Amino acid sequence: xxxxxxxxxILITVAYTLLFRRSPxxxxxxxxxxxxxxxxxxxxxxxxxxxIGLFQVxxxxxxxxxxxxxxxxxxxxLIGGLIGAIAIGPPVAAFPLAGSMLxxxxxxxxxxxxxxxxxxxxxxxxxxxxxxxxxxxALARNAIAFASALLIGLLIGWLL
Amino acid sequence: xxxxxxSRAFSPWSLVRAQWLPLxxxxxxxxAFVVRPEQAGAALAYGAKAFSSVxxxxxxxMGLVGLTQxxxxxxxxxxxxxxxxxxxxxxxxALCGTVLIGPAYxxxxxxxxxxxxxxxxxxxxxxxxxxxxxxxMIPLEIEFLGWGFSLTRSLxxxxxxxxxxxxxxxxxxxxxxxx
Numbered sequence: 001x002x003x004x005x006x007x008x009x010i011l012i013t014v015a016y017t018l019l020f021r022r023s024p025x026x027x028x029x030x031x032x033x034x035x036x037x038x039x040x041x042x043x044x045x046x047x048x049x050x051x052i053g054l055f056q057v058x059x060x061x062x063x064x065x066x067x068x069x070x071x072x073x074x075x076x077x078l079i080g081g082l083i084g085a086i087a088i089g090p091p092v093a094a095f096p097l098a099g100s101m102l103x104x105x106x107x108x109x110x111x112x113x114x115x116x117x118x119x120x121x122x123x124x125x126x127x128x129x130x131x132x133x134x135x136x137x138a139l140a141r142n143a144i145a146f147a148s149a150l151l152i153g154l155l156i157g158w159l160l
Numbered sequence: 161x162x163x164x165x166x167s168r169a170f171s172p173w174s175l176v177r178a179q180w181l182p183l184x185x186x187x188x189x190x191x192a193f194v195v196r197p198e199q200a201g202a203a204l205a206y207g208a209k210a211f212s213s214v215x216x217x218x219x220x221x222m223g224l225v226g227l228t229q230x231x232x233x234x235x236x237x238x239x240x241x242x243x244x245x246x247x248x249x250x251x252x253x254a255l256c257g258t259v260l261i262g263p264a265y266x267x268x269x270x271x272x273x274x275x276x277x278x279x280x281x282x283x284x285x286x287x288x289x290x291x292x293x294x295x296x297m298i299p300l301e302i303e304f305l306g307w308g309f310s311l312t313r314s315l316x317x318x319x320x321x322x323x324x325x326x327x328x329x330x331x332x333x334x335x336x337x338x339x
Contacts, residue, residue, distance in 0.1 A: 051185050115313065133272060
């Protein structure tokens with residue numbers, strides 16, 4: 001699986017080398033942005049993987065199956081979407097969390113709703129959105145984003 | 161000694177707000193090591209192993225984030241979305257949304273400025289909906305959730321972006337009729 005990472009890293013390095021010829025200054029700036037975002041994200045990412053470890057060891061798979069499993073499909077879809085809507089953090093963090101939910105027996109549509117609403121619904125960032133766009137826009141956008149997260153989840157389950 | 165302080169006052173509250181998740185995780189581990197040390201050790205080992213398997217990929221993704229932020233200018237994106245009219249603008253905004261990267265608090269003001277330049281509400285919402293695709297992050301998503309899941313999710317997210325945009329726009333315009 002690390003081959004994917006290696007190929008990706010090589011492609012990025014090639015892109016940096018080619019762009020460096022066009023503009024060393026801009027490329028250095030890119031490198032700096034990359035470094036800054038890595039440093040800024042590092043504590044969050046380490047924490048997420050720490051949580052995944054705890055999650056794996058302390059939360060029994062039966063509990064995940066009961067909350068997010070296929071047997072209570074409608075409820076698990078809603079719970080997946082709600083957890084995603086409340087959580088904040090980089091999407092990079094949503095993927096491994098959803099992966100460990102799936103491993104523990106979560107219903108794929110519930111995990112998909114979790115990922116989509118994690119990224120597109122922001123309950124915690126709602127105040128910022130209200131300030132920038134106004135209340136009606138923020139509420140309408142988040143409500144519709146939440147509904148489509150659930151729908152996308154259901155469709156993924158149906159298509160896969 | 162106690163009177164000596166750094167020029168910028170250090171506030172513990174701002175640290176908690178910025179790093180609440182790492183601190184919360186540390187607390188949980190502290191608790192776990194006290195209550196069940198053996199299982200806490202196993203959890204730590206599991207987390208470390210999972211992290212080391214994707215560390216390289218995370219570095220590569222951040223490299224791409226650096227490239228997109230510097231080489232794709234926000235102004236150019238804004239111009240393209242602001243000037244185009246009709247359905248073409250919606251398709252362009254769906255496509256632009258997929259490559260946009262950065263925290264929402266940076267994207268919101270940018271989109272509001274485009275709206276003030278004359279872009280429809282549907283354009284703004286379509287960008288925000290397509291923004292959930294995160295093309296530069298797809299390798300990481302595939303790593304954890306598999307090809308089928310990731311590609312289906314991305315495709316559906318793009319397909320839903322424009323209808324979502326039109327729906328929110330309808331709500332926004334209904335408000336003006338009422339006023």
